[in-house]
Amino acid sequence: MKATAIAPTNIAFIKYWGKKDNSLRLPLNSNISVNLSGLSTTTSVEFSSFFSRDDVLSDRQKDDQSIRRIIKHLDLIRKVANKNFFAKVRSVNSFPTASGLASSASGFAALTVASCRALNLDLSAKELTIIARQGSGSACRSIPDGWVEWLKGSTNNNSYAYTIFPSNYWDINIVTVIVNNIKKDILSTKGMDLVLSNPFLKTRLRKINKKIELIKQYIYSKKFTEFGELVEKEALELHAMTLTSEPPIIYWEPATIELIKLVWRLRKEGLESYFTIDAGPHLKIICQNKDLDKLIIKLRLVEGVKKIISNKISSGTKLIDSHLF
Numbered sequence: 001m002k003a004t005a006i007a008p009t010n011i012a013f014i015k016y017w018g019k020k021d022n023s024l025r026l027p028l029n030s031n032i033s034v035n036l037s038g039l040s041t042t043t044s045v046e047f048s049s050f051f052s053r054d055d056v057l058s059d060r061q062k063d064d065q066s067i068r069r070i071i072k073h074l075d076l077i078r079k080v081a082n083k084n085f086f087a088k089v090r091s092v093n094s095f096p097t098a099s100g101l102a103s104s105a106s107g108f109a110a111l112t113v114a115s116c117r118a119l120n121l122d123l124s125a126k127e128l129t130i131i132a133r134q135g136s137g138s139a140c141r142s143i144p145d146g147w148v149e150w151l152k153g154s155t156n157n158n159s160y161a162y163t164i165f166p167s168n169y170w171d172i173n174i175v176t177v178i179v180n181n182i183k184k185d186i187l188s189t190k191g192m193d194l195v196l197s198n199p200f201l202k203t204r205l206r207k208i209n210k211k212i213e214l215i216k217q218y219i220y221s222k223k224f225t226e227f228g229e230l231v232e233k234e235a236l237e238l239h240a241m242t243l244t245s246e247p248p249i250i251y252w253e254p255a256t257i258e259l260i261k262l263v264w265r266l267r268k269e270g271l272e273s274y275f276t277i278d279a280g281p282h283l284k285i286i287c288q289n290k291d292l293d294k295l296i297i298k299l300r301l302v303e304g305v306k307k308i309i310s311n312k313i314s315s316g317t318k319l320i321d322s323h324l325f
């Protein structure tokens, strides 16, 4: 009863920011992402009647709170499978732990898919995303292939993720730029709680369905400029929400702003790229193949840039045969 899964991280172009149900992790709005080829988590899980406790070790989750969250997720899967064996869990990331890239998305996607297989649960991709969502919202988007929509739904069973376009539909690059980060990131859970009392939230939610419709059209017709402009607007809107929350949250570092300005300057000079930023200071920059090398050279010159990882759009979570133990 051992299984191993490898899950990509994902980056949202239309963001998930705010929950209407905290324990089920139902989002306030549907959202859109892609899976990233350069950043993944591999997790092996074994259940056995010989184990006397859950034994969880990962290079990502070291503190007690994170371990408790993993065990809570194992409990959910044990409940679905109607089995009460303890588990051994080992997990490694393809990216350096201290880089500030640690994402719960790939972690909970891999944990879900490996655990369900190890307990012999025969679930559809949709059902797997519903379980992953309850571990970490954005984790549900790391399970299906390529370009993914997470439907907000209204109940546990209709808030799920599915592929809107396969990973090979549109060959673009997403460059992750890690910047020096002196302070610890404020957890997205905290930011999402604060947004609920933000006076601008209503306006955001009123316009979000139109945005989703538009971005799907731009992806479908591969309109890079329109797509990029909308992605950037949406990222800035997320940060406008955090800046106007009470108390305000500023996720950016000086290098974040340098990079934003660089992207805008390069665009004026004819190198077309667009950024998005999650709940942290790092940028993900979208560009076309013809501009990738030039862009990376420019990014390297910015003070405070620690690491650059170039990604393609990847498939979703997969079971593999080589186990970590």
Ligand code: PMV
Residues within 6 Å of the ligand: 011, 012, 014, 015, 016, 017, 031, 104, 105, 136, 137, 138, 139, 188, 189, 278, 279
């Ligand atoms: O699922 P979480 O708790 O990691 O939240 C993700 C929040 C953002 O990354 C800021 C936006 C998103 O849609 O991924």
